Amino acid sequence: MARASFNTTSSRSESAAEPELDAGTEQTRRTLLLGALATTACLGCSTEARAGEDAPGSDERPQKGDLLVFSEGDQEGKPVTLADLAAGGPPVHAWPKDPKTSVVRSASRLNEILIIRLDPAELDEKTRERAVDGILAYSAICSHAGCPVTAWVKSDVGDKDVFKCMCHNSEYDPRAGAQVVFGPAPRRLAALPLALADGSLSVAGNFIGKVGGAQPG
Numbered sequence: 759m760a761r762a763s764f765n766t767t768s769s770r771s772e773s774a775a776e777p778e779l780d781a782g783t784e785q786t787r788r789t790l791l792l793g794a795l796a797t798t799a800c801l802g803c804s805t806e807a808r809a810g811e812d813a814p815g816s817d818e819r820p821q822k823g824d825l826l827v828f829s830e831g832d833q834e835g836k837p838v839t840l841a842d843l844a845a846g847g848p849p850v851h852a853w854p855k856d857p858k859t860s861v862v863r864s865a866s867r868l869n870e871i872l873i874i875r876l877d878p879a880e881l882d883e884k885t886r887e888r889a890v891d892g893i894l895a896y897s898a899i900c901s902h903a904g905c906p907v908t909a910w911v912k913s914d915v916g917d918k919d920v921f922k923c924m925c926h927n928s929e930y931d932p933r934a935g936a937q938v939v940f941g942p943a944p945r946r947l948a949a950l951p952l953a954l955a956d957g958s959l960s961v962a963g964n965f966i967g968k969v970g971g972a973q974p975g
């Protein structure tokens with residue numbers, strides 16, 4: 759039908775117009791097809807995302823008996839074992855995982871955990887009591903404005919490595935219950951009691967202390 763409207767033009771212009779018309783029609787067809795495919799793919803993604811968000815327990819705080827699994831890197835999703843923790847740091851970033859349902863509690867960023875292995879002789883008394891073979895776990899969420907604590911670097915106020923939040927440079931010493939040693943953070947990181955059995959780490963109790971930031975970023 760559309761092609762008929764070009765019949766009044768010269769044969770030269772017709773031969774030039776036809777390919778253009780065909781190309782335009784083809785382009786439209788492709789666009790529609792790609793649009794439909796993209797919509798389908800997107801629907802698939804959002805369904806998947808909703809399914810992940812909706813997994814029962816995925817946003818609950820760590821529960822006693824939860825396993826600890828890597829939250830990033832090549833080993834993401836695999837259990838954190840004693841052998842994975844280098845003595846003296848750096849920390850491993852982990853999520854709690856329900857061993858019965860296999861649900862990883864990653865729907866809440868407040869559940870991310872730092873696990874570090876230190877020399878027990880370096881720990882203060884209270885921290886040593888909670889450590890398992892020098893291993894400690896803390897919330898990975900800065901108590902200042904809730905950024906993730908991502909760095910393990912030499913402190914600005916000493917010669918030891920510390921946890922550091924790069925948003926506003928707060929530093930926490932894991933040897934002393936993750937107390938604040940530098941920066942604007944108002945309180946220490948919440949601590950998570952651990953258990954170690956057959957080389958694998960698990961959660962031994964609820965967070966000690968408040969998790970999350972004191973003010974909006």
Ligand code: FES
Binds near residue numbers: 900902925927971
């Ligand atoms: S959010 Fe970490 S220092 Fe501000």
